[in-house]
Amino acid sequence: MATQIRDHLRTRILTHEWNEGKKIPSEFDLAGQYHVSRVTVRTALKALEVQGLLDIRHGSGAYVANFGSSIRAGLQELRSITDTIREMGFEPGMTHRVVKRRGATVEEALRLQIPEGEPVLYLERAILADGEVVAYSYDAVAIRDLPEKSIGEMGKGSVFGAFAKLGIFPVRALAEIHAISSTEVGWGTGRPKSGLYLLLKQLHFLRDGVPVMASNSYFVEGRFQFIIHRTL
Amino acid sequence: MATQIRDHLRTRILTHEWNEGKKIPSEFDLAGQYHVSRVTVRTALKALEVQGLLDIRHGSGAYVANFGSSIRAGLQELRSITDTIREMGFEPGMTHRVVKRRGATVEEALRLQIPEGEPVLYLERAILADGEVVAYSYDAVAIRDLPEKSIGEMGKGSVFGAFAKLGIFPVRALAEIHAISSTEVGWGTGRPKSGLYLLLKQLHFLRDGVPVMASNSYFVEGRFQFIIHRTL
DNA sequence: TCAATCAAGTTGTAGGACAACTATTGACTC
DNA sequence: GAGTCAATAGTTGTCCTACAACTTGATTGA
The missing domain is CATH 1.10.10.10 (Winged helix-like DNA-binding domain superfamily/Winged helix DNA-binding domain)
Structure with missing residues (x-):
């Protein structure tokens, strides 16, 4: 309530x-x-x-609280990227480049706390706002006991939407931020020639502390406003 | 209580x-x-x-809550950089390059909500951890009715320490994050040749919403771990 | 005019009670 | 013996009433 x-x-x-x-x-x-x-x-x-x-x-x-009006939705509040984009007044979109089941890499296994090679759902997506690419995201979802059919759904719409249908609700995420300059990130025409990205390296947790998704999202510098609201 | x-x-x-x-x-x-x-x-x-x-x-x-042990002090919690460095197990340090009173620039005046040209305390500092530069910070403190003598103190130790002595306690900050690649940031030998920085553009507020300090801190990529704890 | 006082409104804390939920135990069935 | 179900004790969520602590504006009085 x-x-x-x-x-x-x-x-x-x-x-x-x-x-x-x-x-x-x-x-x-x-x-x-x-x-x-x-x-x-x-x-x-x-x-x-x-x-x-x-x-x-x-x-x-x-x-x-009075701030510079614009942004009240900070990064410290956990919500899907598409929701955030919508709240900021843009039309969110998404294009999938890779959707497949494969064994977990060493790093993914470590982050998701599963044995190496355990199956994960691997995604490569471009996240759009008003048709423009704002981020490239490389995600690994721990399969564990996900029903097979739901895996297909994740390849289409929002991952969090698919989670919600299964009664799975990530309630926390630990995010690490890095500045990256690389020409190997992303694909297609939306790729910035500066090659400058903000890497948001996230790990999403369930209520009981079980990690369910590890994602590396490369945000094109300048196209997305990262705000953090800091309090005591 | x-x-x-x-x-x-x-x-x-x-x-x-x-x-x-x-x-x-x-x-x-x-x-x-x-x-x-x-x-x-x-x-x-x-x-x-x-x-x-x-x-x-x-x-x-x-x-x-159980996470990868290490980090419970995320960026969403407001505390001074030196405190954060200390909590992470390093010895914090600081070298001042510029400490002076001058008129507020257009941008500073806008952020601090004061008339342009109004006096501010301007600082350029290098922040160290175990003797190594982790960030270059360019700060503007709104003077308003600060006593003259306290201004001298700010040029030496922690800005927040000087604030505390005056009974001034920033309780909130709005931080914007950017990836920056530049050769014009920083000085001295600690400057990374990659020129890659995470820019933390902060505005600190008092309880009643009055902005007191605007700072642009350029963190050398890789030398400082930026963590955000995201919750619903 | 200025200062002190008062009064009304609001948040902070207290204490007791019960509802809603969880986890464990024990009894029961098959 | 294994599994299911019910009872039970422990814990958090909400309610109610009351009062303390604080803020704000109005009133009063010198």
Whole structure:
């Protein structure tokens, strides 16, 4: 319940229902709106505060954090790239170059905590925004006990969408960031001649700490805004 | 109170008081340990959950999130670079190349929300770990009503240390990340010949949303590990 | 005019109660 | 003996009420 209210409040904030720096309704009022107790509203608000969207002041109220308007969806919040692109106002797209089952490489096996050679679903994709390539992604999904038919689906749409249908929900990811200059990354005409990329090296985890997907996403420098919201 | 307990619990987690994946005491027990109510313990635990250190399961308990041990201090948590370096087990250092008062440039004025030409403290520093340069930082601190003497201090030690002495505590930062390839960044012998940097373009805010420092930090690719902990 | 005081509103914490869920144990069936 | 089911104790999620601590603006008084 608290998480639903948190998400709903987040969209209300992101759709500018309240101006930046303005006070949102009191916990008491919100409790009335959602027909829940003040405690539940409170946990939702505190979560949004930790994520940096709200500034809660004792004795005063909760205020919408005011930044340079544009971006409130930082990298510290886990969501699929396509969703992020959509939220930023672009039309997301994707082209698949490789979709196949193969044995895990040494590095993949290490990251996914599976024996070397264990089957993984390997993907090479280009991620588009308004038709322009913003990133090339090389992903390895741990198969484990995935049903065979669902593997086909992953080759088409969003990987996270396919996960969700199976009741699999990655809740955390550890991301490493590097600057890369290479001519070997990517393919096709969308390739930048600068060869400059931001490499986002991610490992996605389930609730219980089991890693399910390792991905190396090369973002073309300048075409995607990487924002991190840092809090105490 | 809740924040103190949160911080204390965080150090207990980081010092491996409980093994990864193991259950920590129940909210009821912790409330007893700290002589506070369950509500207070709860808000502390929830904060740690949002930050990704805990995994709280309904009806079961709270578990220490298990990752590849090493890194629990991600970029999403706001702390000074020197502290981060120290936590990673290196000896932090710093050399100042430029420390002066001057008028704000157009960009600085825009970011710090002050009139152009308003005085700022401008710094150019090299940040070291075990004597090796890991980053070159170009910072502009809004002077506003800072006492003159404190400005001198900033030219010597940690900027955040000087802030703290004045009772000024940045609680949030918005960071933008870019991949940069340039030969004009940095100075001295520590300069990498690859010219590859991760640019962390930060803006630090006070509790009330007032920006106090704008910094462009160029991290030498490969010498510093950028980690982000992503949660829902 | 200025300062102190007051009052209303809001968030922070307390305590008790119950609902919802989990994990384990033990009994039962086959 | 193995497997299934039910009971049970332990834990987190939510509710309610109350009060403390703090903020803000209005009021009062010198």
